[in-house]
Amino acid sequence: MSNLSKTRNPAYTPQDATPTRSFPLRELILFGVLLVAVLAVYAIMGAAYSTRMLVEAACYAILALGLTIQWGYAGQFNAGVMGFVALGGFCAMFFSVPVNDAFWGTALPGEFGRVLLYGAAAILLIVGASKLDRLGVPKPLRTFITVVLGVVLYLVVISQLREVTDAIEDQAGFVGGLGLPPWIGWIVGGALAGGVGYFIGHICLGLRSDYLAIATLGIAEIIKAFLKNSDWLTRGTATVSPLPWPTPGPAELGFTLSRAIYLSFTAVIIAVIFFLLNRAYNAPWGRMIRAIRDNEVSAAAMGKDINKRRLEIFVLGCILMGLGGGILGTFNSLFDPQGYLPLNHTFLVLVMVILGGPGNNLGTIFGAVAVYIIWIMSEPLALFLMQLAVMFGESAFGWDAPSNMDSRALQARVLVIGLLITMVLRFAPKGLLPEKIKSHS
Amino acid sequence: MNELVFFINNVVISGSVSGSIYAIGAVGVTLIFSIMRFAHFAHADMMTFGAFMVLLLTTAFPAAGASLGVPTAVLMLPLAMLLTAALAVGIDKIFYKPLRAHGVKSIVLVIGSLGVTLILQGLIRLFSGTGAQSLYVDDRKEIFRLALPFEGARAPIVVTEPQIYLFVITLVAVVALHLFLNRSRLGKAMRAMSDNPELAQASGINTHTIVAVTWIIAGALAAIAGTLLSLDVTFKPDLSFFLLLPIFAAAIVGGVGHPYGAVVGGFVVGFAETLAVFNWSVLLRPFRDSLPLWLELPSNLAFVGTEYKIVVPFFILVAILVWRPTGLFKGKVI
Amino acid sequence: MSSTTRPLIDARDVHGGYGGMNILNGVNMTLEADEVGVIVGPNGAGKSTMLKAAFGLLHINQGEILLNGQPIQNLPPNQLVQRGMGFVPQEKNVFPSLSVQENLEMGAFLKPQNVKRMLAQVYDFFPPLYEKRRQPAGELSGGQRQMVAMGRALMAEPSLLLLDEPTAGLSPLYMNEIFDRVKKINAAGVGILMVEQNAKQALAIADKGFVLAAGQNRFTDTGTALLANPDVAKSFLGG
Incomplete structure (x- = not known):
């Protein structure tokens, strides 16, 4: 019993519910x-x-x-x-910041969107690969496939992304704001x-x-x-x-x-x-x-x-x-x-x-x-x-x-x-x- | 063949260099963690302090090393280790000991160590200015070019003098630490205290002595790491900034409170960094002609750009915290 | 060993506890050299607290404790080790990552010159430890760990050994073995003060027994007398 009251938090004692108001x-x-x-x-x-x-x-x-x-x-x-x-x-x-027409008026947003879609697809593929063991693939093999796939797809997507972002920088400066x-x-x-x-x-x-x-x-x-x-x-x-x-x-x-x-x-x-x-x-x-x-x-x-x-x-x-x-x-x-x-x-x-x-x-x-x-x-x-x-x-x-x-x-x-x-x-x-x-x- | 040399220069050597630095730093962090039970954020600034002491001493006696045939900075290192160890003990006396005596939570000590970080940074910048300075004041940095005895290998493997010092001193430091922890009475008492501080006290071990010894070792190691890093590149007062995260990642990867784990963790983080920023396109280039036409090799195939290097230790840290928070070697304190 | 005028340990009217709240409300305890003292009593009576108070792990607000006639209350543990007191906590009583031998060496931290002689003596008390001397103590069984813990405390050549529930959680086989060792250690001239849950067995080997309740002595007598006392048997020994 003594142990319980010792560790009990003072914030839980009833007196605390009504804090005393003294002159501040x-x-x-x-x-x-x-x-x-x-x-x-x-x-x-x-x-x-x-x-x-x-x-x-x-x-x-x-x-x-x-x-x-x-x-x-x-x-x-x-x-x-x-x-x-x-x-x-x-x-x-x-x-x-105002909308940047030098970006939105070109094909760049489409390109950028395409890379984002690639990225999403890559993620889906990797997640799928990580579930391969449910199809009877042995676990070590599944892990191996997932890792290799992850590395390759990551490199593909990141190099695509680099190209697009470089293009944005060259042609439009930056993507601008939404206004x-x-x-x-x-x-x-x-x-x-x-x-x-x-x-x-x-x-x-x-x-x-x-x-x-x-x-x-x-x-x-x-x-x-x-x-x-x-x-x-x-x-x-x-x-x-x-x-x-x-x-x-x-x-x-x-x-x-x-x-x-x-x-x-x-x-x-x-x-x-x-x-x-x-x-x-x-x-x-x-x-x-x-x-x-x-x-x-x-x-x-x-x-x-x-x-x-x-x-x-x-x-x-x-x-x-x-x-x-x-x-x-x-x-x-x-x-x-x-x-x-x-x-x-x-x-x-x-x-x-x-x-x-x-x-x-x-x-x-x-x-x-x-x-x-x-x-x-x-x-x-x-x-x-x-x-x-x-x-x-x-x-x-x-x-x-x-x-x-x-x-x-x-x-x-x-x-x-x-x-x-x-x-x-x-x-x-x-x-x-x-x-x-x-x-x- | 040249691609292989490029790989050795940019991954094997460069990874060993950062790995050694991180390893020495992480050992200090992990020792402090296991004895005093808090993450010592000012550790990287103790490294900077050590390097700064070497810089001061080398500037004061620029020609001292020439007579012995070693760079003056290396000659001054033992003295700087002594000074940094004294600083570490002093910092503990002034800042951490009173907090410990109050029985504060360990996170308050962490905040205190951040305060110490700022104090050290302020002091170093006040006296050194903010620019970069070479530790080679009067000496010349030797560069060794080892040509490979293969046909077609035109580019040599490049190792610099400070890198060789770094590898040798790291090895010596790790062996010395191993002997100290396993053979000496104080070293065993340190391990005992990290295992069970109450029992160590009940056995009559003077815990104040152990704490002081820990700071001396951590300070001396910090001086080594900071000096060798500054020798390899240059001395900068904000050196610590790029070290803190990799060092803590290394300590946690190795298992906090586990000195050998910290060494392994240091090399894991160091190599992970260099592998991540390495341009794999270079290695694939020889096979360019045999690749199918639709597969065009991009010129840059690095996982992260050098400007995002800091992501690597963070990623390792997060991964280890998610999958194995005790680290590779089962650290003691979580 | 020493003259009978000076008891090995003499605790007089000890009051103490954690954070201003007293758990001990006047405990008296006297033990001559070479004696085994056993503290028994219900949960929360302050048995372990008394041991910790004697070993300086807890603040004593009132009363005094004399070791060989010298006041020792509120001295830090490392000084008590120097003055011949050894303490074996109930839990976490070994250094798990240190080998058995390193554990023992830590016990002689203050007397490094004695390590060799004492190691031989401790291995003589606990032969199983010799075989396992290179193994990390964390890998041992509970009973072996208890032996390591007692051995570690003996390394400092104490004149008084404090044991906090040495048989807690052990199988009956190991329990008997530990009681055996305690007797053997005592026979070698070390005074023993222990807290025990297995009150009957412990009182059977005790020269003196102290029954505590609510932080005070309820009965103090020889071990055999307490075992024979119907009041003690009814209230504290489970009939």
Whole structure:
């Protein structure tokens, strides 16, 4: 008996169902400081710049919410946020950019479709071959046939595909977009990110959590490599711009106003996500998720389908990342696959979540805005400090500073992010606004 | 015949080169995993650090190797191994030990190691800049061309000096590790701790010592791998980026916590990579005339382009996680 | 061996448990050198917990434990091994991928100079282990594994050996063999404190028996006296 009550999850005790409402002093102070910081940035950097910063911070907040439900709610560590963000950005680009007649007006779409059909036929053939043992073919022979067939057909299809994509690149530049409203791209981007998340999660979530981190890190690099090198689809390093906005653009309303409208648009989306997440968190589903995180064994003993719940939460987080990536991509009005960096799009988001408070949505949003402001402001600050150091060094010791001092100063930000991660893990593992769970005692 | 030479140069040699690097890296990862039970993401950056130490030392004493007839960088390697081992122990003391003492879940240590990755990268870039630099500062990179004693084989087999050092040092390192783990008292205690940490403690084995020894070995091996890779190509501060996934794939393929498995896994991943980017069209070319007319040989018959090389370790990783998550040699910890 | 004024182990009013919750609520236990002590009692009485507490695997909040007159409560296990205590856990008590001989060598990790002499002695206690010395311990049967585990603990030349349910899950044949070995080890001058489910058999070889319930001593007497006690028999020995 004593054993049972020891391992039982506190989230399941009845008192927890009605969280005590105390005065949110901590929240008020932290958000007050944040407001002061935002106003200071407005005063120093001007309205257009500061509003852009806020929109970007809002997009990062969506990414951070995606990560906080994976890490905070369920203890899953996604080390490849960048990949899902890039997928969202790609979809935003692909759906909203104008139709490219140089591609659609030629025989190329037909050619491309033919190769896709070949691919589908090849897959069918291989799947068929893998079932040959039902016709009485011995298993080793079946495996041999399947592998050989797979290799040969793969090579055939891939070389056909290379020809077509090369032709597209030569004759049309790239396939262009679909000319649809951006929000369709955002939704598809979220769905695509969710699909990739399903694939990864399906493989890794039953295993040690470390494997999920490795696999997500890998898939992010692969997505980036694909987007960067598929010039026929994304123009690769040549980048695609401008991406149309769903709201009136700067050309019509000027920078500040158009960005402000985009900001309110994003804020509404965040509010909706925030509301839905809070509902889910306090619903039986959310309690179950946390029970699994806090004590897997007893949750399993209570008959919860752990892996299914984990997959749900992981896919949900990935969808949010794809969505946020789409909104961010559209706002930047530029699709540049090389602009997706693990540092900006994975680790910065991680810092936002662990600093703000994993599992606490309000804390996560606070973390996102606060960290993004620090991140943006650290660039001029780092340069300023570096120049000061160089000046001091030159005058005091006649030190001949290397010419690439500026780029080195920016490299130092990597160091700061790394230090921040390790420090927060050690000294404030629950973040500035910890998740509110009644602790055991 | 020339096609065969092309195959040897591009697959056999190049696969052995990446295989050796991955193997040494994966051994370190798997040892850390089996003793401390977490995936150490900063491992590839410890490799970069080791190579960077060699670069610094070689730049400081560029002519040191000439008197002994070896490249200065190779001469500096033992010193760099020492420094990297010290770094590894220091990192553990500052970053991982406090987390372990708090009894955190292993995934928190993984995140901590990502933080360490960024710190190391930032430091290395701050001091080295972002460009590529050769570790051959004052020496000349020897290239050996071995002509085949066959008629029609005009192209020679090409091996470079650092590649030969790489093969020899890899062999020495693996044999030394084998002897250490099976013959020495500390090595056996390390295996014991990886088997059953509680019982190791109950047997009076000082687990802090074992942890420190693990970091020393992992750090020294990382310095070897990073230096030899940088010798073969060039030193770059973002070297680690292309190493992380293959190394972890190799460790998992071999069975996590299984040092010999990691060696095998390293070569599996290395050869898989080179075979995947190899243009098979070249090997089929001699038979071009005997092929039926309707079958036109495309000029590029590689499985993946070099730009998609990273797909290969990922594919191997996914395949092994789906079909055999314990790895080829039945790793201990899943 | 030592004078009778100083018991081998003397636990006085031990309180302790996991995470602030006490499982032991005042256990007393005294064992002279050369004695076999057996702890019996119902499930959840704190039997294994008491052994773990003695071996420093569990925090003791109150009371003290003396080994040869020296206080040892809350010392880390590796120091206790140095002071002559050996512990054989109930489960996971071997290193499965290490060979039998390597398992034994690990037991003498702190006294490498003794390895040869002690190996000979342990193989003398457990002849089957000598034949299997090169085999990985993970491949052995349950009874042989128990022997490896006991042998490993003996390698450090302990004056007191703690055994946690050494016969759990073994066939009756092996069970008798293990009890035999325990007697033989004790005859060689090693004090033994063991937790046992097979209470009758264990008490039969015990110099002292401790019946625990709810983390406290219920009966403390010689083994034969406890076996003869009708109250003990009714409540704890299954009639």
